[in-house]
Amino acid sequence: MNKKSIVLTGGGTAGHVSLNQAIIPALVEQGFEIHYIGSKDGIELELIRDAFPNVLYHAISSGKFRRYASVKNFTDPFRVGKGLIEALLIVRKVKPSVIFSKGGFVSVPVVLAGKLSKIPVVIHESDVTPGLANKIAIPMAHHIFTVFQETLQHLPPEKSSCSGSIIRSELFDGKKQVGLQFCDFTGWKPVLLIMGGSQGSVVVNEAIRSNLPQLLEMFDIIHLCGKGKVDDSLLKIPGYKQFEYVTKELPDLIHASDLIVSRAGSNSIFEFLALRKPMLLIPLSKQKSRGDQVLNAEIFKKQGWASVLEEEDVTPKLFLSSLKDLNGQANEIRILMESSDHTKKPDEMVKLINSYSK
Missing domain, CATH: 3.40.50.2000 (Glycogen Phosphorylase B;)
Incomplete structure (x- = not known):
């Protein structure tokens, strides 16, 4: 019997990688084949590829979505387009049961590739208001989990819930x-x-x-x-x-x-x-x-x-x-x-993610 596979994505800053770091050991314990789609030069390269030898790391092109004027606003869409083609090829080869996105610009082509390939996509938003990359990805997601209860007012109520924070064991x-x-x-x-x-x-x-x-x-x-x-x-x-x-x-x-x-x-x-x-x-x-x-x-x-x-x-x-x-x-x-209790264990988060897998 083939292993159940999952694609993780997220990068650009440590905050867009740390939850994935937390759940990888739980995914390994539960027998998942783990693929990570990240950028070619982001911090996720070191934090994931070099730290988790049991994770198959795939590097794609990524561009940044800026709210301010920059000459790169004209060139980065081409990098995003290239990243989408690369992500599509990976997703269709891996055939994951679910894609889990932690956000960051590299995640956008991966989420879109999941949508086009009819793979369930689960997103996690750590901040009070969704970041730009997650805002773009939310319409394509099956479900969005949040850390803060206050974030839910910014999300579609029919497909969002507060999971709390996940702390690395x-x-x-x-x-x-x-x-x-x-x-x-x-x-x-x-x-x-x-x-x-x-x-x-x-x-x-x-x-x-x-x-x-x-x-x-x-x-x-x-x-x-x-x-x-x-x-x-x-x-x-x-x-x-x-x-x-x-x-x-x-x-x-x-x-x-x-x-x-x-x-x-x-x-x-x-x-x-x-x-x-x-x-x-x-x-x-x-x-x-x-x-x-x-x-x-x-x-x-x-x-x-x-x-x-x-x-x-x-x-x-x-x-x-x-x-x-x-x-x-x-x-x-x-x-x-x-007196605070706002956290979940990694295996509890994996259970929530897996509940959306096909």
Whole structure:
């Protein structure tokens, strides 16, 4: 008997890949043949192809859908068209029972290929409002799952439901002591973890480094600063460890941390919530994005799970005072986090996806 096959897609940022990372082990356990359609040079190439040898990775051309004027708006449609042809060939060869899309621009030709091939398509939307790629894909989907209950008002009610956030199982397996040892920390000070997103954040990085002497009096610091953003002049400062990006070490580093400064991508902040880590969120501004992180951060602030500092308001002085305030409120925030239950296990998500397979 042939294995049941599934096509996963999503990419461009770590947030469009992390849920797929979470469910792959559950799919393997349930005997699926797993195919992943991603871009030729996106972050999903490393996070999926290089990390999961049991997943068959297919690279296609992809273009970006922009809301602003750019010369690439004239060339990228051709790349999307090429990607659609490539996705169609893959889907018709693989004949999956279902396609699961996490969003990002590479997912659009894959979802369209599924529709044209009469393969059920299931979409997952992590943010409060759907992103542009998912907006394009929603009419072609059999069902859309959301993280936030508030997202349902933006979706067709007859084919959408709130599943909550899906947390990677390996995050719960992280070891505090392993994380401390990885950074050469003694554990005598509380640990501050800085995460500026997979590309890093100049605003967050500058806020940290401009306050480094004061912060090091209070914390040991783990700084995930983004590709090409390590400051070589600060490499030998005790108690301050910089990394461009980490993958397999991340669970240990989160468990080693006491407080987190982060952007407000949905997947990350729900992971911090599940692990009861008080956070200072600096969402990507509406000037630089469609404002989804601002909405995510507002909901977490309203629930009492996070402090929020708008990117436009960040100054060294305000950043430092906001972090001191968070540190003083940390115990109360952890208590509020203990009463939250907004997550599902990966095998529960796989069951939901599989319920739409043909």
